[in-house]
Amino acid sequence: MWLVSTVLVLPAQQPGYSSGVGAFLNGDVPSRLVRAEAGPGSLAARTCSAISGMAPSAPLTVVAFGDSALLLPAVALAQRTAHRLVVEYVLVDAELPPVTETWPDARVTVVTADDGSAASVHGRLRGWSVVGHAEFARWRPEPA
DSSP states (O other), rough: OOOOOOEEEEOOOSSOOHHHHHHTTSSSSEEOOOHHHSSOOOOHHHHHHHHHHHHEEESSEEEEEEGGGGHHHHHHHHHHHHTTOEEEEEEEEEEEOOSSSSSSSSEEEEEOOTTSHHHHHHHHHHHHHEEEEHTTOOOOOOOO
16 A cells, blocks of 8 residues: 655745745645744754644655755654654755764655755765756655
8 A cells, every 4th residue: 555645844944945945835745834833942852843743644755945954863763753654855955964873764855956066966975866956846755
């Protein structure tokens, strides 16, 4: 049985990404925007709390824009703790998080406008898929 992935979108914290996130959310890929509430605690903890509060159905695909990709190791740990399978991470014009013993725990796709960027070079060295914006416009989450 093939399961359709729930797509969670983590917007960048830095300015300049709202149009990219909006275009993604208004497209034909059903997605849920993750917004960390302001308050005490780290951004990673507040983001994980926001996801937990959404109670998304697994399997999950997590799409991170810009600097929100730095939160992915913490998000991955929280999803494993909640017994939710993540099948793919998509990093859009992202700052790449460090690879740890527990992250990535699923397929990774790096989306970048510059094929020679540090993100694309490092992504390829790590064995991740690297695609341009035009190719990402046709991206769809794969079933688990």
